[in-house]
Amino acid sequence: MSLDERSTGRGLPPPMRGPLPGTEPAAAPLALSTTESCAALVANFGLAIRQLRERQGLSQEKLSELSELNRSYVGEVERGRAIASIVTAHKLAHALNVDVAALLRHGELLERQRVAQRLRLAAIAC
Numbered sequence: 001m002s003l004d005e006r007s008t009g010r011g012l013p014p015p016m017r018g019p020l021p022g023t024e025p026a027a028a029p030l031a032l033s034t035t036e037s038c039a040a041l042v043a044n045f046g047l048a049i050r051q052l053r054e055r056q057g058l059s060q061e062k063l064s065e066l067s068e069l070n071r072s073y074v075g076e077v078e079r080g081r082a083i084a085s086i087v088t089a090h091k092l093a094h095a096l097n098v099d100v101a102a103l104l105r106h107g108e109l110l111e112r113q114r115v116a117q118r119l120r121l122a123a124i125a126c
Contacts, residue, residue, distance in 0.1 A: 040114070043080030044107035045089075050078040052096045052106065066095035 053063050060078070064071040069091060076082035077092070084092065086100075093100045 039080070040111055041107065042083050044110040044114075045084065045103065046078045046080040047110055048103050048106035049074075049092055049096070052098065052103070053078075056096065058096075063092070063095055067091040 049063075053060070058066075060074050061071050064074045067074070067088075069088065073082060074092075077084050077088070089100050089103060093103050096103075
């Protein structure tokens with residue numbers, strides 16, 4: 001191909017328009033608002049705590065003793081009904097023998113799994 005053909009576009013396929021394949025934004029029902037995103041963060045953090053606690057064979061009562069938190073409060077955090085402070089997250093992480101970053105990573109993994117599930121369900125519905 002000559003330089004003239006490349007500069008004029010002759011002999012080349014037309015340029016792509018729109019987003020690259022596979023990079024289209026999620027459909028509206030799958031996108032989360034900021035409020036929903038924050039709620040998902042709190043719920044996934046709590047689920048991460050519960051999963052790690054259960055993996056270690058700890059009861060909520062034992063985790064509350066180790067973390068020096070009220071047992072009912074630990075339950076509220078696990079169910080995503082209470083937003084844990086940084087201090088609370090640190091206490092729970094220490095009691096579970098992980099760092100706070102590990103708790104957050106586990107929560108992010110859970111969110112990615114939920115998004116993948118929503119995408120699979122949306123694909124089936126189409």
